Amino acid sequence: MCRFGAVAARSFLADALRRANFAHEAGQVKRGPYESQPTTRMDAIIAPTRDVFRVGDVLNDTFEIRGLLGQGGMGQVFDAYDRLLNRNVAIKVAWPTVGCVAVRKEAQALAAIRHPCIVTVYACGVHDGTEYVVIERIPGEALDTHIRRRTNGGKPFLVDEALDVLATLADGLSVVHRAGIAHRDVKPDNIMLAPSGRVVLMDFGVFMPEFEVARGAGASGSPAYMAPESINGNIGAGGGFLVDVYAFGVVAFELLTGEIPFPGATVRDVLLKHMAADAPSVRERRPDVPAALDALIKQLLAKDPFERPQSMEEIAHRLRKVRDTRTSDPRLRTPAGKINVDQSPRGPGDPARTTQTRARKP
Numbered sequence: 442m443c444r445f446g447a448v449a450a451r452s453f454l455a456d457a458l459r460r461a462n463f464a465h466e467a468g469q470v471k472r473g474p475y476e477s478q479p480t481t482r483m484d485a486i487i488a489p490t491r492d493v494f495r496v497g498d499v500l501n502d503t504f505e506i507r508g509l510l511g512q513g514g515m516g517q518v519f520d521a522y523d524r525l526l527n528r529n530v531a532i533k534v535a536w537p538t539v540g541c542v543a544v545r546k547e548a549q550a551l552a553a554i555r556h557p558c559i560v561t562v563y564a565c566g567v568h569d570g571t572e573y574v575v576i577e578r579i580p581g582e583a584l585d586t587h588i589r590r591r592t593n594g595g596k597p598f599l600v601d602e603a604l605d606v607l608a609t610l611a612d613g614l615s616v617v618h619r620a621g622i623a624h625r626d627v628k629p630d631n632i633m634l635a636p637s638g639r640v641v642l643m644d645f646g647v648f649m650p651e652f653e654v655a656r657g658a659g660a661s662g663s664p665a666y667m668a669p670e671s672i673n674g675n676i677g678a679g680g681g682f683l684v685d686v687y688a689f690g691v692v693a694f695e696l697l698t699g700e701i702p703f704p705g706a707t708v709r710d711v712l713l714k715h716m717a718a719d720a721p722s723v724r725e726r727r728p729d730v731p732a733a734l735d736a737l738i739k740q741l742l743a744k745d746p747f748e749r750p751q752s753m754e755e756i757a758h759r760l761r762k763v764r765d766t767r768t769s770d771p772r773l774r775t776p777a778g779k780i781n782v783d784q785s786p787r788g789p790g791d792p793a794r795t796t797q798t799r800a801r802k803p
Contacts, residue, residue: 493517493534493571499524500568504532504575516544520578523563529578530563534571548574554620558613558642579641584696585629592699600730601767603696608760609640610692614685615753617642623681627688628666629695664708665701666691669716669744682753683746689756690720690741690749697734698726702742716744734763 493516498506500521508520516535523530535544545565552562561577584606591597598606610632617624626644633641668687670676676684694702702721703714720742724735737759743749750756 493536494519494532494568494573498568500532500573501566504530504566506532521575523575531576531578532573533576534573537571544574545572548576550620550622551576554616554622556613556616558609558640559616560641560643579633579635579639579643581633581635581639581641583630583643584632584634584692587634588629588695588699597699597727598696600697600727600734601764603693604734604760604764604767606634606640606696607689607693608757608764610642611689611753611757611760613640613642614689615757618682618685618753624685624688625671625681626663626666627685627692628663629692630663632692664711665703667712667715668746670746672712672716677746680746683749683751686741686749686753686756687743687746689753690738693738693741694721694723697723697730697738700726731763731767733759733766737763 492509494500494506496506496508500506503523503525505522505524506519507522510518510520510531512518516533519532519534521530521532522528533544533547535542548562548565551559555561560579563575563577565572565574567573588598614624614627624642627642631642631644633639633643635641666688668684670680671684671687691702694700703711703718705711705714720739722735723730723738724732737750737756741749741756750759
């Protein structure tokens with residue numbers, strides 16, 4: 442049963458809509474894998490029409506700007522080339538009207554984490570008075586692109602493929618959480634799949650140290666993936682991690698079914714369902730999904746955060762337990778399909794081209 446009644450949910454929802462500035466309703470559209478679908482942020486703004494850097498600019502005589510990878514309410518991410526080390530990198534910078542604090546905090550947080558699932562921070566710098574961060578350039582495609590292409594092509598992710606991706610992502614999030622950080626915007630658009638099979642969690646632009654989450658940061662995240670307590674601003678001490686757990690459940694549901702669990706014609710409809718509607722069953726859409734995996738996803742999507750698994754380590758363990766059960770029984774194990782990534786050349790030294798197709802969600 443749902444914890445919130447319809448009347449209470451509508452009251453919470455009205456307050457959440459007043460507190461949050463929904464960037465996509467204002468016409469803001471992010472593009473690219475480094476800044477993808479619109480995100481609900483208290484400080485979201487309409488992006489300026491002029492790029493912070495121009496193609497051909499060379500930052501600190503080292504980083505040559507080659508193009509725009511993506512942009513959003515917080516800033517832009519550029520494709521760049523490191524002339525000293527002869528490698529492709531990405532440059533992240535905040536809009537002048539936003540300021541550099543958010544980007545700098547993100548860089549400092551990521552620099553303290555070392556894990557294959559987390560993008561590497563190379564350096565920080567200042568160019569013409571504008572601070573920027575140099576990060577790892579991940580070739581490949583966002584998970585959202587894979588889901589749309591495979592679903593539309595009638596070849597959704599195999600159960601074992603999904604288990605591999607989810608278990609790896611859970612490992613990455615567990616490292617982030619152990620560092621005392623809540624990501625707060627986990628979604629397929631922010632998860633990259635590299636040609637090597639590497640799974641990388643991107644865009645920590647709305648992350649928050651766990652000790653700050655309970656101070657009332659307001660609604661933050663993408664509506665299709667927001668936990669009920671994030672919508673109503675009722676995140677308790679230590680609750681930021683459980684917001685990520687809920688979003689992880691939405692990602693798991695979408696990875697297996699090709700659709701989000703709580704769709705709606707408007708943002709209001711989506712948020713109301715998050716707060717009041719029962720989580721649907723994956724097995725009703727995919728009978729080949731193990732009952733244990735279906736049960737786990739339902740638990741991840743629990744309205745009450747204390748009814749969810751309390752750590753990503755626990756989630757990773759349960760996912761691998763399901764996978765190992767299937768591995769030990771050849772009747773259940775399906776042949777792993779290759780996750781194809783567009784690898785046609787984009788420029789000198791660039792091993793892959795990132796597809797930037799996006800399916801818009803409320």
